[in-house]
Amino acid sequence: xxxxxxxxxxxxxxxxxxxxxxxxxxxxxxxxxxxxxxxxxxxxxxxxxxxxxxxxxxxxxxxxxxxxxxxxxxxxxxxxxxxxxxxxxxxxxxxxxxxxxxxxxxxxxxxxxxxxxxxxxxxxxxxxxxxxxxxxxxxxxxxxxxxxxxxxxxxxxxxxxxxxxxxxxxxxxxxxxxxxxxxxxxxxxxxxxxxxxxxxxxxxxxxxxxxxxxxxxxxxxxxxxxxxxxxxxxxxxxxxxxxxxxxxxxxxxxxxxxxxxxxxxxxxxxxxxxxxxxxxxxxxxxxxxxxxxxxxxxxxxxxxxxxxxxxxxxxxxxxxxxxxxxx
Amino acid sequence: xxxxxxxxxxxxxxxxxxxxxxxxxxxxxxxxxxxxxxxxxxxxxxxxxxxxxxxxxxxxxxxxxxxxxxxxxxxxxxxxxxxxxxxxxxxxxxxxxxxxxxxxxxxxxxxxxxxxxxxxxxxxxxxxxxxxxxxxxxxxxxxxxxxxxxxxxxxxxxxxxxxxxxxxxxxxxxxxxxxxxxxxxxxxxxxxxxxxxxxxxxxxxxxxxxxxxxxxxxxxxxxxxxxxxxxxxxxxxxxxxxxxxxxxx
Ligand SMILES: Nc1ncnc2c1ncn2[C@@H]1O[C@H](COP(=O)(O)OP(=O)(O)OP(=O)(O)O)[C@@H](O)[C@H]1O
Ligand SMILES: [Mg+2]
Numbered sequence: 001x002x003x004x005x006x007x008x009x010x011x012x013x014x015x016x017x018x019x020x021x022x023x024x025x026x027x028x029x030x031x032x033x034x035x036x037x038x039x040x041x042x043x044x045x046x047x048x049x050x051x052x053x054x055x056x057x058x059x060x061x062x063x064x065x066x067x068x069x070x071x072x073x074x075x076x077x078x079x080x081x082x083x084x085x086x087x088x089x090x091x092x093x094x095x096x097x098x099x100x101x102x103x104x105x106x107x108x109x110x111x112x113x114x115x116x117x118x119x120x121x122x123x124x125x126x127x128x129x130x131x132x133x134x135x136x137x138x139x140x141x142x143x144x145x146x147x148x149x150x151x152x153x154x155x156x157x158x159x160x161x162x163x164x165x166x167x168x169x170x171x172x173x174x175x176x177x178x179x180x181x182x183x184x185x186x187x188x189x190x191x192x193x194x195x196x197x198x199x200x201x202x203x204x205x206x207x208x209x210x211x212x213x214x215x216x217x218x219x220x221x222x223x224x225x226x227x228x229x230x231x232x233x234x235x236x237x238x239x240x241x242x243x244x245x246x247x248x249x250x251x252x253x254x255x256x257x258x259x260x261x262x263x264x265x266x267x268x269x270x271x272x273x274x275x276x277x278x279x280x281x282x283x284x285x286x287x288x289x290x291x292x293x294x295x296x297x298x299x300x301x302x303x304x305x306x307x308x309x310x311x312x313x314x315x316x317x318x319x320x321x322x323x324x325x326x327x
Numbered sequence: 328x329x330x331x332x333x334x335x336x337x338x339x340x341x342x343x344x345x346x347x348x349x350x351x352x353x354x355x356x357x358x359x360x361x362x363x364x365x366x367x368x369x370x371x372x373x374x375x376x377x378x379x380x381x382x383x384x385x386x387x388x389x390x391x392x393x394x395x396x397x398x399x400x401x402x403x404x405x406x407x408x409x410x411x412x413x414x415x416x417x418x419x420x421x422x423x424x425x426x427x428x429x430x431x432x433x434x435x436x437x438x439x440x441x442x443x444x445x446x447x448x449x450x451x452x453x454x455x456x457x458x459x460x461x462x463x464x465x466x467x468x469x470x471x472x473x474x475x476x477x478x479x480x481x482x483x484x485x486x487x488x489x490x491x492x493x494x495x496x497x498x499x500x501x502x503x504x505x506x507x508x509x510x511x512x513x514x515x516x517x518x519x520x521x522x523x524x525x526x527x528x529x530x531x532x533x534x535x536x537x538x539x540x541x542x543x544x545x546x547x548x549x550x551x552x553x554x555x556x557x558x559x560x561x562x563x564x565x566x567x568x569x570x571x572x573x574x575x576x
Contacts, residue, residue: 196433196449197440203419203430210417210427213379214434214492215405221440 068237
């Protein structure tokens with residue numbers, strides 16, 4: 001427990017150090033890479049609540065990532081074209097304000113998670129995986145076939161959205177914003193885990209019979225956790241779109257859902273900073289090995305295999321020399 | 328006479344061709360320990376599942392303090408006052424002993440489960456959980472992960488969790504299964520104290536414990552209750568001896 005705390009601090013501190021080094025050395029691209037790590041880690045923190053705490057192997061979390069991305073893309077594109085969005089009698093002005101976009105992204109992905117959860121949580125195990133995957137594919141193909149917002153080609157936003165008091169075009173400031181949100185999500189996860197709800201959710205994962213026998217409803221607990229999880233991943237999607245100033249259907253792809261799972265398994269399922277370690281490792285491999293060979297996923301696969309076979313506690317598990325993912 | 332705490336009326340349950348419950352009517356009365364005995368596969372756990380809500384009977388009725396609860400799910404029946412233990416321990420193994428007990432305290436309190444404040448900081452529930460652990464002699468291991476408990480300690484933790492519910496009835500499925508004579512004696516003493524708190528429906532194989540504890544005994548064979556009565560009646564019952572007790576009793 002103590003040990004893991006030091007490792008978490010070292011991990012987050014290390015990310016800050018890299019950014020500091022890149023900032024003083026004038027390497028904006030490295031700052032962008034670190035921002036990617038922070039955003040993908042944030043998406044992973046969302047999934048980690050469903051997977052690590054709730055035991056829900058969702059292969060459809062890209063749905064929420066994509067909804068967050070399109071919330072940004074749609075609102076910002078209406079703002080940049082000065083044409084309000086009309087939904088029947090409802091007329092919505094576009095916006096370039098990050099807080100408003102985030103709120104929209106979180107509400108929209110929360111609603112989607114509620115609906116998807118209501119359907120998919122009736123099942124368990126491999127059926128749950130398949131149903132979440134199926135929802136992911138539905139959203140993916142819907143985005144491709146929806147011409148209003150770029151269809152398959154995606155949608156570009158020319159200027160990054162604004163945040164009061166910050167110049168978000170400055171890479172270091174945008175990184176700071178994303179990193180702060182990551183810290184907030186991690187703080188939430190840490191509190192959540194030991195709060196009554198987290199306790200009940202974790203118990204329902206370990207022994208649904210036990211949870212029911214004390215009067216708790218495992219399905220309800222999982223549904224709430226799934227919604228919380230989707231909301232966090234949706235927020236990360238909005239940030240990711242703003243980082244790239246571009247949204248496309250690939251944000252909904254099952255490969256992305258798989259990558260989110262990989263971050264968590266690499267880092268250590270259920271570990272607070274597992275997604276941070278996993279996302280950092282992923283981006284580092286992609287950056288270094290991707291330069292050497294376009295088939296760098298081979299090495300990622302080998303690493304993943306090694307972790308799953310020899311270190312089920314993930315990278316953080318190796319560092320703390322403990323396999324159990326939960327304290 | 329006051330109403331029975333638990334009552335089953337003509338419960339029938341089939342698994343394909345197998346009749347696991349045949350017309351089972353029995354009750355658990357205020358203040359008593361009612362033991363259900365019977366050979367392996369007689370349908371004891373199946374009966375318990377129907378009482379606790381995990382299995383729906385094909386026909387018949389389960390009543391809890393006079394209310395028909397046949398359509399209720401497990402969680403609702405637990406909140407209504409059934410405190411059960413499992414034949415095979417069902418615990419959150421990664422969690423500590425205290426967290427396991429707290430789970431019961433939260434479940435029973437019916438409170439909204441908070442997202443932020445640590446569960447251990449809910450003083451009243453924490454002391455309720457600790458008191459239950461103390462009753463079963465596990466207060467010293469409160470901080471240990473449940474996975475590190477011995478088999479006997481796990482059996483006692485199950486009982487402690489049931490205690491945190493402040494149940495109207497205990498329903499215990501072989502609480503002494505797999506225990507040595509020492510462990511059996513401890514649980515026997517513990518159950519003897521618990522009877523003042525709530526009546527106990529006790530499924531148990533250990534005949535010494537059953538004869539020491541029970542006020543009444545029902546004998547279940549092939550899904551059917553072949554006899555119900557006070558301890559002496561059951562001991563003396565020839566049919567029971569033939570079917571189950573053998574000549575040793
Ligand atoms: N879900 C099920 N599906 C099919 N058959 C079942 C099921 N549950 C129990 N059975 C069968 O019903 C019969 C009664 O099982 P039950 O577990 O109730 O017996 P028991 O009296 O508790 O036995 P034991 O003393 O071994 O615990 C057994 O023959 C068992 O194989
Ligand atoms: Mg049984």
